[in-house]
Amino acid sequence: MTATSDPAQITELAARAADNRVNLDFETEGMTLNMGPQHPATHGTLRIVARLDGEQVVSAEPIPGYMHRGYEKLTEVRSYPQINTLINRIDWLGSFANEVPFILAAEKLMGVEAPPRAQWIRTILFEMSRIANISLFLGDYGLQLGGMTAGFYAFRDREHVLNQIEAATGGRFHPNFDRIGGLKDDLPKGWIANSHNAMDKLLAFCDEMDDLLIGNEIFQSRTRGIGVIPADVALSYGLSGANIRASGVDWDLRRDACPPGLVYDQADWKVWTHPDGDCFGRTWVRLQETREAALIVKQLLDTIPSGPVMAKVPRIIKVPEGEAYVETENPLGAMGYYIVSKGELVPFRVKIRSASFNNISIVPWVARGAYVPDLISILGSLYFILGDIDR
Amino acid sequence: MSQLSSADTSTETATDDEVVVEVDERRQAVLDELTGRLGDAVVGSHIRPGDDLWVRVTREAWPEAAVAAKAMGYSFFDYLSAIDWLPSPFGRDMDAQEDLVGEPAPAKEPQPIVQGYAGGDTRFQVIGRLYSIQAGMGVHLKVDLPDDDLSVGTWSQTFLGANWHEREAYEMFGITFEGHPNLIKLYLPLDFQGHPLRKDFPLLARRVRPWPGIVDVEPMPGGDDEPEGDGE
Amino acid sequence: MGLVESGKLPKPLSKLLNISRKYSIWAYQWGLACCAIEMGAAFASPRYDVMRLGVIPFPASPRQADLVVIAGTVTDKLAPAVVRLYEQMPDPKYVISMGSCANCGGPYWDSYSVTKGVDQLIPVDVYVPGCPPRPEALLEGVILLQERIAHEDMAARWKGEPIVVG
Numbered sequence: 001m002t003a004t005s006d007p008a009q010i011t012e013l014a015a016r017a018a019d020n021r022v023n024l025d026f027e028t029e030g031m032t033l034n035m036g037p038q039h040p041a042t043h044g045t046l047r048i049v050a051r052l053d054g055e056q057v058v059s060a061e062p063i064p065g066y067m068h069r070g071y072e073k074l075t076e077v078r079s080y081p082q083i084n085t086l087i088n089r090i091d092w093l094g095s096f097a098n099e100v101p102f103i104l105a106a107e108k109l110m111g112v113e114a115p116p117r118a119q120w121i122r123t124i125l126f127e128m129s130r131i132a133n134i135s136l137f138l139g140d141y142g143l144q145l146g147g148m149t150a151g152f153y154a155f156r157d158r159e160h161v162l163n164q165i166e167a168a169t170g171g172r173f174h175p176n177f178d179r180i181g182g183l184k185d186d187l188p189k190g191w192i193a194n195s196h197n198a199m200d201k202l203l204a205f206c207d208e209m210d211d212l213l214i215g216n217e218i219f220q221s222r223t224r225g226i227g228v229i230p231a232d233v234a235l236s237y238g239l240s241g242a243n244i245r246a247s248g249v250d251w252d253l254r255r256d257a258c259p260p261g262l263v264y265d266q267a268d269w270k271v272w273t274h275p276d277g278d279c280f281g282r283t284w285v286r287l288q289e290t291r292e293a294a295l296i297v298k299q300l301l302d303t304i305p306s307g308p309v310m311a312k313v314p315r316i317i318k319v320p321e322g323e324a325y326v327e328t329e330n331p332l333g334a335m336g337y338y339i340v341s342k343g344e345l346v347p348f349r350v351k352i353r354s355a356s357f358n359n360i361s362i363v364p365w366v367a368r369g370a371y372v373p374d375l376i377s378i379l380g381s382l383y384f385i386l387g388d389i390d391r
Numbered sequence: 392m393s394q395l396s397s398a399d400t401s402t403e404t405a406t407d408d409e410v411v412v413e414v415d416e417r418r419q420a421v422l423d424e425l426t427g428r429l430g431d432a433v434v435g436s437h438i439r440p441g442d443d444l445w446v447r448v449t450r451e452a453w454p455e456a457a458v459a460a461k462a463m464g465y466s467f468f469d470y471l472s473a474i475d476w477l478p479s480p481f482g483r484d485m486d487a488q489e490d491l492v493g494e495p496a497p498a499k500e501p502q503p504i505v506q507g508y509a510g511g512d513t514r515f516q517v518i519g520r521l522y523s524i525q526a527g528m529g530v531h532l533k534v535d536l537p538d539d540d541l542s543v544g545t546w547s548q549t550f551l552g553a554n555w556h557e558r559e560a561y562e563m564f565g566i567t568f569e570g571h572p573n574l575i576k577l578y579l580p581l582d583f584q585g586h587p588l589r590k591d592f593p594l595l596a597r598r599v600r601p602w603p604g605i606v607d608v609e610p611m612p613g614g615d616d617e618p619e620g621d622g623e
Numbered sequence: 624m625g626l627v628e629s630g631k632l633p634k635p636l637s638k639l640l641n642i643s644r645k646y647s648i649w650a651y652q653w654g655l656a657c658c659a660i661e662m663g664a665a666f667a668s669p670r671y672d673v674m675r676l677g678v679i680p681f682p683a684s685p686r687q688a689d690l691v692v693i694a695g696t697v698t699d700k701l702a703p704a705v706v707r708l709y710e711q712m713p714d715p716k717y718v719i720s721m722g723s724c725a726n727c728g729g730p731y732w733d734s735y736s737v738t739k740g741v742d743q744l745i746p747v748d749v750y751v752p753g754c755p756p757r758p759e760a761l762l763e764g765v766i767l768l769q770e771r772i773a774h775e776d777m778a779a780r781w782k783g784e785p786i787v788v789g
Contacts, residue, residue: 007581037704045655045701065578066701067656070734072563073587076479077594077733086730092657092755108442136660155668173657173755235524237552238468251467251524323507325443325520325531327469338518340474340507351518353470361555387656390578579736580700587735596733 011049030058033372037066046360046386050367050375057375060367062360067390075350080106080180080317083350088174090354091388093136094129094331096165099178102337102350104261105326106180109319109341114261118182118309123263124195124300125168125177126328127293131161131202133331134290137383138209141283144380145222150213157205160198167191180317182310192301199294199301206291214280214287223279227366227378230277237365238358241333242289243382246274246281253329262328267299279381286383318345332356332388356388415440421463421530422446428459435533437508445509447533454544454570456532457521461549465521465530468550471557473517473536473564477590478502481598511535515564517543519553542567563588637777644689644715645772646677648765651688653708655695658722658755662694665758676765685711690768692761693747696724696731697738709745717772719764720747723754730754 011032036047045066051058071090075083087102088095100122107113114122139154162172168187169175177184213219229239234247244251252271254264272288274281321343327336333355340349359382366382367375418438425446426433432452437445448456504514513535522529534543545568546553557568558577565586568574576583585592632640650673654662665671666680673680682688685708697705709718720741723729728739741747748771751764 010575037701045704065576065580066698066704067696068578068698068700068736069696069731070587070736073592073594074731074734076590077597089657089730089754092660151667152669155664156670159664159668159670172757173661232466233551235466236468236550238470238550239552240467249524256524257527323445325529327529334469336469338470338472338520342478342505349474351470351472351474353520357555358468358470358552361552365551578700592735594733594735596728596739 035375037063046384046389048363048375048379050372052372055371057367057370057372060363060375062363064357064360064386064389067386069387069391071352071391072350075347077346079345080319080347083347084178085174085176087352088176089387090352090391091133091330091332091335091356091385092173093385094133095171095174096125096129096169096177097133097328097330098335099176100126100262101259101326101328101330101335102339103178103180104259104328105324105337105339106317106319107261108259108324108326109322109339110180110313110317111320112181112311112313114182115308115311116263116305117186117307118311119261119263120266120300120304121168121183121187121309122178122261123266124297124304125165125175126262127297127300128161128165128195130293130331131290131297132158132165134286134293135161135202135205137286138213138283138290141380141383142213142219144376145219147213147216147219150209153205153208153212157201160201164191164195164198167194179310179313181313182308186309187304192304195301196298199298202294203291206287206294209287214284220280222373222377223283223381224276226279226374227370227381228276228278229362229366233362233365234277237362239333239362240355240358241329241331242282242285243333243359245272246285247277248273248275253327253334257327259326259328263300264296266303267296269296269299279377282381282383316345318343319347327353330355332383332385333359335388352391354388354391356384356386357391360384360389415444417526417528418444421526421528424463425456425459425530428463429456432456435510437510439508443529443531445531445533447509447511447535450534450536450543453517453532453534454546454549456534457519457546457549457553460521460530460532464523464525467522467524468546468552469520469522469529471517471519471546471553471560473515473560473566473588474507475515475564475588475590476504476506476511477514478504479590481593509533513537515541515566517560517566519546519556521550536566541565542569544568545570547571562586565589632777638773640777641773641775645769648678648690648717648769648772649682649688650678650680650690650692651682651685651708651712652680653691653693653695655693655697655701656722656724658694658725661755661758662692662721662761665761668758671758671762673762673765676762676769678765685709686713688712689715690717690719692719692721693725693741693745694721694755696729697741697744698736699738700736702738702744705741706744715775715777717748717768718745719749719751719761719768721751721761721764722756723752726750726752 031052033050033052037045047063048060050060084099087098090098135154135158139151142150166172168191169177229247231247231249234244250273255271258264269292272285274285319341323340325336325338327334335355336353338351339347342348366378415438422436429452432449434449435447515536517534519532520529557571560566561574562576562579666673720726725741728737731737749764749768751760753760
């Protein structure tokens with residue numbers, strides 16, 4: 001198969017292919033709608049070329065790559081601590097969560113394990129970045145569906161958890177706090193009590209969102225029954241996180257295949273699923289997950305063991321030869337790093353499995369036949385972060 | 392490292408005498424069933440007990456392997472990518488202490504190609520991972536691609552999500568997937584030359600400019616010892 | 624604005640116009656990457672509240688904007704779109720480059736796909752360093768830009784090369 005590089009020809013081919021795929025009810029002149037690459041409601045640049053028949057989407061093809069920064073190549077010329085700095089920026093809303101699977105994979109190859117206290121703090125910060133991530137989703141999704149208020153509320157209450165992350169790690173956004181063998185530092189004084197307060201505020205925020213967003217009639221009518229994804233299609237596309245749990249698949253890597261180094265088994269919590277698989281289900285599952293994350297944090301805060309936060313590792317980190325893959329349940333879904341090491345300062349190859357990449361690749365499937373305003377609902381509910389798609 | 396080329400066994404060369412050879416029965420059973428379904432197409436395998444399973448299949452059986460694994464319950468498509476096993480001819484040149492400002496990087500001896508787990512014969516390997524939610528386990532599938540014909544059958548009929556992953560591998564490594572419906576570049580501009588993730592693709596910015604970290608190192612006030620330029 | 628072009632604008636009037644322009648900057652949000660969130664926090668959150676500085680962050684189109692904040696990584700694939708959107712803005716227009724990526728490539732200084740600095744494409748008035756800069760840093764950048772606008776000679780802006788349309 002030869003690839004053409006002429007954009008006009010590609011547009012033409014895509015349009016023709018789209019027309020062939022869908023049985024058109026009545027003949028109207030088709031129209032190609034280009035969304036993006038820049039849109040004020042997004043953070044990041046995704047372009048979607050939609051072929052329309054009236055108000056109905058015949059085909060929608062996302063064109064990623066406007067933010068492709070070449071992580072996988074850059075990891076081949078950076079040492080492990082340097083990579084840690086870099087990969088914070090993949091999913092920029094839950095930065096700490098990006099570091100964890102990479103560090104765990106490196107630890108697996110090196111055969112080191114973080115001390116219990118470090119594991120606890122890791123899990124707490126992991127869940128905090130989940131809250132920081134998904135709380136913005138709730139606000140942003142409200143914004144995209146026309147509810148400005150949710151956005152302001154989310155930005156307001158998100159600061160509480162960002163403050164805690166900053167107090168512990170020094171980084172408001174990109175903590176770069178995780179180290180092979182533990183953590184950079186111990187918690188500051190008074191952090192645990194403050195975190196309890198912050199989590200209480202976040203729980204109140206969840207209740208507020210429950211009323212304001214989920215309970216809103218307009219919101220429900222714009223999301224219920226829109227963009228339904230059946231479980232088998234979701235699996236086939238490799239959807240993960242809340243997107244697949246909203247399709248009724250009861251699967252959460254935190255519970256089912258938690259890699260050593262995270263202590264989710266020490267807290268009592270629940271995996272939420274939704275049977276419908278529509279936009280509403282995905283939002284609802286995410287809201288429950290935020291609440292659940294706050295509860296996990298509160299439980300773990302009370303049981304942090306004492307002790308060191310760093311295991312004994314050599315000052316210059318050389319990871320032994322081998323291959324390892326570690327996948328964790330990140331805010332956006334399953335995120336994994338496949339590390340191939342040749343025993344040098346730098347990894348030989350790192351394959352980054354980012355959740356949004358798979359989550360957004362379903363758009364051509366799910367957008368077919370939807371109406372144009374529903375396309376916004378669908379895209380928003382799949383919840384992607386551009387750095388996570390484009391890497 | 393002899394560990395890397397172990398074939399068809401689940402033994403780990405243990406250094407301590409106390410460590411008994413672990414056998415992962417669940418993953419061994421998966422491997423056996425996959426071998427039963429694919430027959431001679433399974434040419435290499437590796438099990439790390441309690442962790443992961445690697446299976447290498449022949450190029451002809453690559454699409455069939457996906458179908459077989461899916462039938463075994465491995466229905467969650469995790470990712471698909473490729474590995475270029477050529478040792479990098481550039482390395483980390485222009486970096487940190489090896490930084491030779493203004494001089495070309497020392498020529499490196501060409502090193503042999505060593506493949507990883509489950510072995511291999513060729514420079515390029517395609518790797519894919521499938522996951523079974525029921526079993527809570529994943530399996531890595533690998534396939535060798537000969538240098539003169541970098542093509543393999545597509546998975547995109549079995550796993551719809553493979554579509555984008557194969558497009559990514561196509562542009563990053565130049566691997567063609569036969570039967571792919573829309574094999575065009577995914578990330579890069581359409582007129583981009585070269586395949587960035589190949590090891591012989593140089594990062595030009597690194598070759599024309601030294602690592603900026605070392606430029607910024609200034610002596611500490613009051614300290615008379617030389618600054619440590621470890622570039623981190 | 625024939626008066627402005629001729630350079631005969633009386634000083635007090637020029638100052639008055641500058642103050643007016645300074646406190647009604649319509650800022651187009653150009654969120655490209657991580658910095659977009661901090662820009663969003665600065666522009667949309669009640670805690671930082673950019674509107675008290677006289678910045679109005681609501682234009683939905685670059686055609687209504689005076690200021691564009693390039694917040695994030697500019698890639699070679701995106702570069703034509705950056706230039707296109709900048710060209711759509713009416714003069715006088717200002718650019719704040721926010722974050723290391725937009726300033727110089729940042730952590731991706733050696734990447735094969737990232738443009739090493741948006742100033743290769745469009746003129747930049749204020750650089751805000753950081754990865755990402757805190758919202759306060761962006762506010763500082765806005766204040767610096769306002770100072771610049773306040774002391775600007777409006778006639779000088781028009782004395783340069785003639786603007787070619789098309």
